Amino acid sequence: MSAGLAVTEVRRLGPARLSAGLDRWERLDLAAHERTHGPLPRVSQEALLALAERVDLRGRGGAAFPFARKAHAALAATQRGGQAPVLVVNATEGEPPSVKDATLLTRTPHLVLDGVSLAAAAFGAAEVVVAVAAGSPGELSVPAALDERARARRDQVPTRTVCVPERFVSGESGALVRAVNGRDAVPSTRPVRAAEGGRGGVRGRPTLLCNAETWAQLALLVRLGADGYAVVGTPEESGTLLVTVNRAGGRAPVVVEIPAGAPLGIVLDACGVDPGAGVLVGGYHGGWLRPEVAERTALSRAGLTAAGGVLGAASVAVLPQGVCALGELTRVAGWLAGESVGQCGPCRRGLPETAAALAALTRGSGSPEEVRHAAAQGRGRGACAHPDGTARFVLSGLTAFADEVTAHQQHGGCGRRPGTSLPLPEPAGTRLTLDWSRCDAHGLCASLAPDLLTLDPHGYPVFRTDAPIAPWQESQARRAVAGCPALALRLPRA
Template sequence: MGPARLTAGLDHCRRLDLPAHRTLHGVVEPRDLGELISYANEVDMRGRGGAAFPFARKLRAVADATGSGGDCVVLVNGAEGEPASSKDAMLLTRNPHLVLDGAVLAAEALGAREVVVATAGGEVAEASVAAAVAERRAANVSGGAESRVPIRVVGIKERFISGEGGALVRAVNGEEGIPPGRKKRAAVSGVDGLPTLLSNTETYAQFALLAEYGPEKYAEVGTSKEPGTILLTVSGGAAQGAVIETPTGTLLADVLALCEAEPGDGVLVGGYHGAWLSAETAGTAVISREGMKLAGATLGAGIIVPLGASTCPLGEAARVASYLAGESAGQCGPCRLGLPDVARAVCALAEGTGSVDAVRRAVRVVERRGACFHPDGTAKFVLSALDAFESEIALHLEHGSCGRPVRGVLPMPEREAEPDYRLEVDWSRCQGHGLCAHLLPEFVELDDYGFPSFQTIPGWMAKEARRAVDMCPALALRLAQTTGDGPKPVGSPLRLVKDLRKAGEGLTRMSGLPRISRAGGTA
């Protein structure tokens, strides 16, 4: 839709190698930091990972923290985590050099020690970036003029919170990839404790285009307040799910029409921390930060999920709420204990046995009470579903169902199963102290005599369960693993680039992803 910029050349090539990329975009010339900050300010460039933070302010913050002659790092956040997004994986797989151009441009201007590209859950994306780095090294060996800023590729574990800034920095530093208890600004202390410019994959690609075009040409498309194009991942009930590029200011209805998608009962915008739009609102909503704000949503990372009319909306929301509860890092009590309660309340509502008030009470417990935005984002998704599906909720409460099956339209990851666990007790030792129920209140109940009964413990709670075993005063507990071998698909995964697994398909085969044409649609 509109001129291809981020996707230029992809209607002819499955992957742009270095020669093809240089033919399209030329060689990036180093720029002065002040000039780059001025460029970013002139077009009000914002991050494309969801938070929409001004990129110029990030550049200035890292420069100020680095001081004269200090080290810093440029970090590319390619850890999408969000099951309904594939734009970053698409860029890293098919157009990695554009991303690297933007990162290297920033690194040279800041005098950075290195560029780090973090990817999660996609062997093909990781291999594509590694190949791109090798292509640049080989070009320099042959007398080329590629930047010699070191580029390091780091693969991290894929989970919903992988892309949270603090979690990403910890993972790159070799620690557990969960948000830190105390927030740290990456611009002050990030990779290896150094000031770090942390931004999303698409942001760096857009930055490269801004330097190539200059602010005036860059702003020739899009709206005056938000110039340029944007990548959207359209999935769910769309007949032609794809990653597409469109100028800001495009009608959401036109995007849905291109992907042969009917809004049905609603359109989810912004992903699983986003909000639902009614079909009526979606018909007039505009693709931009301002346009989505007027519609009652946030564009976030450019995720568009039309629900269609063949599936149960409330059942779909319950699936996502349960998934998000399982994606908790497990370190903050309100999130670890509260999100499962939220999921149970939504599931009960879908079964016709719960109430809207019970869901709202559960949500109030978790709001604004975590080390990261995961509890608040989950609360936003659930509360939006209550408003969007009011008529369906009434049917469920009256009849136990709306009459439609849950088809798994909302994308979910396909992963290797994590084992579940159970606590086993030596009754000859147990004296009913009740400490295990205090440590694991959501999985242990005490009878009238103070003795425990146990529920199955999910893998993400194994650490807390082992703590209960170690702290049992009577040494009466042991933790046993239940069966958990083999793949455990949850719902219907979105078959885009990050789901390619077979090495024989190589870097250039894009099974399941419609090719992007010059107009941003499918070829």
């Protein structure tokens, strides 16, 4: 393993497919990869699409969009406009509870590159782009793998790596295409489809964009054939999937390959994880399940839907017993608010207001109705799915931890300890600070920085969240500092 690349533990329940060889090697170089998986067959465009349709191969990044339908759209746009498509591997994985794509790229990168390479050849692609988060393991591992393949002359289509800012919304398809095109990694404010090309595609070309695991699954499908691929899983959702299981107590997460439909309780048990007070499935755009529900829930799209949740990016995190659930919800909601790019109202106001309402409820001065009202303001109205996903995370938490919500309302707390069991990146950036000895409750700051501050019943400022100031909030913060008559606000330098 190259210096600087972290090694995530990989386990499996059932056959080893994506995880094949990882019990013997920390990283499968090209030679080890081909000994493990065999040579990559060549396949025609028609045969590749037929395989994907037969097993209903879906995207593994969260949206679960059918691969074949997305590919057909890009190829139709290619025929209309005469421009060869661009294929993109979305390996940004800005979801803190998920490390499955990073694990693929660091430990078995050639499986991902095999999938996109065979599709590029079959579809006559102009180029392949592998998008990784700046500072992530993929920034080192992907170029190393591409060098190995170049020396062995494995790929027919030019392939390059692009690093994008490490933010939660950078992996949204519109934001990612903008970043590959050299622009800011922000979602488009108008509906665009990458497959159609034009302003929605890489260099204006029809663009087929899938996450890293989807491309790896395609490579397995071509090697195994439809019947062999569908030996495991459910009749509706065949094959295996990768699940990130987060473990409390400072233990590193584990990535587990499971047959689609495996019971969540068995997966948790295999990782030595107790369901605790509640289980979050699908990451920070996912939903909370009560322990008794989680244990019998099948890890599949249909299984999670039946339980009232979502599979999403297939990450699992458990809230340990004795930890304040509302405190954890507030901490993550504040981070999600700061991760927005602030270009539409549902993110600029709705997310901070949701975090502030949660914080008030945690202190015992708010109500769940206020949280629900704030979360509902942005649902279905954002430029991307960030407001909707955040609302799902928050509102499912209010339901799963209803007893604790009541305790905070009635007693100002639940008696449980604050915790940091849900993974978040180390805070970065600056925060507004307030010198209370100077503050005279003029209230001007809240009008100058409404996304950052509100006023309590006595006119004193209250920070909406304790998260660092997002880039789009900096101008408001500077205005509030400059406009404070009492010079009570401070904005330390980063």
